[in-house]
Amino acid sequence: MTGSRAVAPRLTLVGGIDDATGVVTGATFREQEDAAGYLEVLRATLRRFGVPAAVYRDRHRIFEASDRALTLEEQLADVRLPTQVGRALDELDIVSIAAHSTRAKGRVERLWGTFQDRRVTARRQPGAGHPTAEV
Amino acid sequence: MLATLLPRFDRRFSVARPPIRLRAWRPAPGRAATERICCLKYRRVVANDHAIRAGAQMSVTYNLGVVSEAAPIVEAADPAGLWAFDCEVASLWCNRCEAVDGTNDWRITDIWDDVFFDYRQGICPEGHTRVMMD
Numbered sequence: 001m002t003g004s005r006a007v008a009p010r011l012t013l014v015g016g017i018d019d020a021t022g023v024v025t026g027a028t029f030r031e032q033e034d035a036a037g038y039l040e041v042l043r044a045t046l047r048r049f050g051v052p053a054a055v056y057r058d059r060h061r062i063f064e065a066s067d068r069a070l071t072l073e074e075q076l077a078d079v080r081l082p083t084q085v086g087r088a089l090d091e092l093d094i095v096s097i098a099a100h101s102t103r104a105k106g107r108v109e110r111l112w113g114t115f116q117d118r119r120v121t122a123r124r125q126p127g128a129g130h131p132t133a134e135v
Numbered sequence: 136m137l138a139t140l141l142p143r144f145d146r147r148f149s150v151a152r153p154p155i156r157l158r159a160w161r162p163a164p165g166r167a168a169t170e171r172i173c174c175l176k177y178r179r180v181v182a183n184d185h186a187i188r189a190g191a192q193m194s195v196t197y198n199l200g201v202v203s204e205a206a207p208i209v210e211a212a213d214p215a216g217l218w219a220f221d222c223e224v225a226s227l228w229c230n231r232c233e234a235v236d237g238t239n240d241w242r243i244t245d246i247w248d249d250v251f252f253d254y255r256q257g258i259c260p261e262g263h264t265r266v267m268m269d
Contacts, residue, residue, distance in 0.1 A: 018149075039173045040173075043169060046163040046164070047163065053159050
């Protein structure tokens with residue numbers, strides 16, 4: 001697909017940014033926002049920078065499934081099992097802070113705006129590979 | 136594309152790390168530990184009819200005597216045990232790294248004996264070779 005009018009695949013960009021420095025710690029394209037994408041970003045962050053003290057994230061159910069009904073196994077154990085990403089954050093002893101609004105995590109939201117401006121143009125240049133292979 | 140865009144973004148928009156005493160970053164665990172943590176994990180239970188529920192049902196088709204040995208290994212989520220039981224069911228486990236690595240990092244090659252498929256060979260990210268499927 002080349003040219004600015006070509007129809008590009010609809011993808012979701014999952015990423016993280018260091019709130020202190022503005023460095024993008026990791027980002028990956030996924031067909032939808034999913035746990036595997038967040039784990040890929042977490043893996044890239046660990047490899048490049050190490051373990052962050054805390055993550056400031058949205059209230060997506062990928063991080064904390066607090067509103068679903070307990071499974072039979074959870075009822076018997078009287079505990080809510082963590083999500084895949086929640087379990088990884090727990091194992092790494094990373095504090096997970098849920099933002100109450102998109103405005104609260106303004107830095108990453110601003111990053112999406114910048115990427116939508118610049119990334120789409122770069123994406124449509126001739127020779128660009130399939131985006132899901134990128135991290 | 137992201138590999139070139141992200142460094143350019145960082146150079147243009149990032150700022151110096153603030154001089155504070157609080158350590159915001161800790162050293163990462165080793166590669167094997169990172170892979171062990173940053174993966175999808177599912178608890179599996181082997182039913183009395185030797186079936187394992189994994190989305191659609193998957194059946195453990197070993198003979199009835201062997202499945203009783205496989206069941207506790209599956210339920211304990213022990214990839215080293217699965218490797219020892221049958222290397223094909225521990226498909227991304229490297230017994231030398233003692234870690235499960237993501238599919239994208241393995242170099243997988245089909246080995247052919249003339250026109251007949253012989254076996255599938257995999258090389259883990261650390262360069263260890265193993266048979267993936269025979």
